[in-house]
Amino acid sequence: MRHPVIVGIDGTDASHDAVGWAAEEARLRGVPLHVVHAWLGETLHASAGQVTQQTRDAGEEALGAAREQARMYCPGLAVTTELVDGYAREALLAASEQADLLVLGARGSGGFSRLLVGSTSLHLSAHALCPVVVVHPRDARSTPGGVLVGVDGERGGEDVLDFAFEAASRGNLPLQAVHAWNYPLVSGPGHALPAVYEEEHVAAERDRLLAEALAGTREKYPDVQVAAIAVRSGAAKLLVTLSEAHQLVVVGRHGAVRGPLRRLGSVSQAVVQHVQCPIAVVPVG
Structure with a gap:
């Protein structure tokens, strides 16, 4: 039996966007949707960690609205809900162990609501035990595209490519794979290696490496149109810019374990915060 898609909600517009995205994804995967609301730490709940009937009623109301929203978007979808007496980070991190996918809204802060991801979503992107999708609301005027995946060539990149190709195949979407490189090659801060090769030679080598990285996965998904x-x-700049024309961006989680967000790595962390469409963070290794 496959695990469900789990979506965390907090009653905001951001979680409303996340529920709609998660419901459609659960339908495409053929798995149930499980909606989780953890009340501790939320502004609508009682202070000092005290449970009140009003708090629980508000949580149950939010879950009921999310359930109805999901069923409206995807009639016939199996939807379950859970009100957790705990903090969202801990509750959703534990839930990720039994999830096919964890979906969260991108809660912003202050005047930068379109650019910043809430601390809970950022933390779970760095630590969840399953792939995480952070749903950034798309401008209604934009034209939906396909799946965009960043390829860095590091060990474990096959997991990222498999996720991206599966998403494209399920949604009957085209896939664009991109690899960013710098020239001259940089060995450290302020130190560039001598330009031994002409830039076009470096470009040709990077094209070859990208083709090799994609070869095996392309064979597994012959139905996916790939650029x-x-x-x-x-x-990060490349992925954020291209995200404007795509439905989903997929990146890997390659960062070191040190620090609360280092698992994401600097590139993935920047993309999660500034991307213009939903983004999937796939743990590797």
Whole structure:
């Protein structure tokens, strides 16, 4: 039996967007949707960690609204709900162990609500035991595209590619794979290696490496239309810019374990915060 898609809600507009996305994804995967609301730490709940009837009623009301929203979007979808007496980070981290996918809204802060991801979503992107999708609301005027995946060539990248190709195949979407590189090659802060090769030679080598990285996965998903480009650019800047024309961005979680967010790595962390569409963070290794 496959695990469900789990979506965490907090009663905000951001979680409303997340429920709609998660319901459609659960339908495409053919699995149930499980909606989780953890009341501790939320502004609508009682202070000092005290449970009140009003608090629980508000939580149950939010869950009921999310259940009806999911069933309206996807009639016939199996939807369950859970009110957790705990903090969202801990509750959803535990839930991720039994999830096919964890879906969260991108809660912003202050005047930067379109650019910043809430601390809970960012923390879970770095630590969840399953892939995490952070749902950034898309401008209604934009044209939906396909799946965009960042390819860095590191060990474990096959997990990222499998996730991206599966998403494209399920949704009958095209896939664009991108690899960003810099020239001259940089060995450390302020130190560039001598330009031994002409830039076009480096570009050709990067094109070859990208093609090799994609070869095996392309064979597994012959139905997916693939475009692959290697671009001289910063990786985060490239992915954020291209995200405007895509439905989903997929990145890997390669960062070191040190620190609360280091698992994400600097590129993935920047993309999660600034991307213009839903983004999937896939743990590797």
